[in-house]
Amino acid sequence: xxxxxxxxxxxxxxxxxxxxxxxxxxxxxxxxxxxxxxxxxxxxxxxxxxxxxxxxxxxxxxxxxxxxxxxxxxxxxxxxxxxxxxxxxxxxxxxxxxxxxxxxxxxxxxxxxxxxx
Amino acid sequence: xxxxxxxxxxxxxxxxxxxxxxxxxxxxxxxxxxxxxxxxxxxxxxxxxxxxxxxxxxxxxxxxxxxxxxxxxxxxxxxxxxxxxxxxxxxxxxxxxxxxxxxxxxxxxxxxxxxxx
Numbered sequence: 001x002x003x004x005x006x007x008x009x010x011x012x013x014x015x016x017x018x019x020x021x022x023x024x025x026x027x028x029x030x031x032x033x034x035x036x037x038x039x040x041x042x043x044x045x046x047x048x049x050x051x052x053x054x055x056x057x058x059x060x061x062x063x064x065x066x067x068x069x070x071x072x073x074x075x076x077x078x079x080x081x082x083x084x085x086x087x088x089x090x091x092x093x094x095x096x097x098x099x100x101x102x103x104x105x106x107x108x109x110x111x112x113x114x115x116x117x
Numbered sequence: 118x119x120x121x122x123x124x125x126x127x128x129x130x131x132x133x134x135x136x137x138x139x140x141x142x143x144x145x146x147x148x149x150x151x152x153x154x155x156x157x158x159x160x161x162x163x164x165x166x167x168x169x170x171x172x173x174x175x176x177x178x179x180x181x182x183x184x185x186x187x188x189x190x191x192x193x194x195x196x197x198x199x200x201x202x203x204x205x206x207x208x209x210x211x212x213x214x215x216x217x218x219x220x221x222x223x224x225x226x227x228x229x230x231x232x233x234x
Binding site for chain 1: 121159160
């Protein structure tokens, strides 16, 4: 079974600083990997996804993530944080072998990003 | 309306009440999902429907009863809930996976904030 570990339930950065949110996965087969963002009182919005094309994936709002098989990681980065990036971020993994039953995602526990002036 | 909508956005109910949550997707998808999001816990997948057929029930108590009359609508009927059922209930949809080589992301609604008193 697949699983996701997000290191750090809370991350605080200064505006303009690098954002790095960590995600490690466990999967018995090559995975699909996703990052979602959740703003207060809203649902989850897809930031980016990895489906075995390029290992460096670019998403919305200037975020990107790199798939590293040797490290089983899919960390999310943004070169320069903005106040509007403050939100909760979720990493998720989906088994490539699931067919016919919808796309079953396993989520991490989330990382709350705080951006300070 | 676009995307995934959920009604009501907020619901307060007593333990003896019966209520229903509604989800509608306007994306032409064939798979729909119910998740429970509690504080400090990972998102919990509750139910999955694919082409109106239930394909996943993650040991959810029978006081939660899903209904999927068509691929665009999903309901969650609630009765005799417990205070620990208070949470954000999220609905999502995705294309069905007909090929295991495709990783379809899920699109989420804004959620229903449920409080059981």
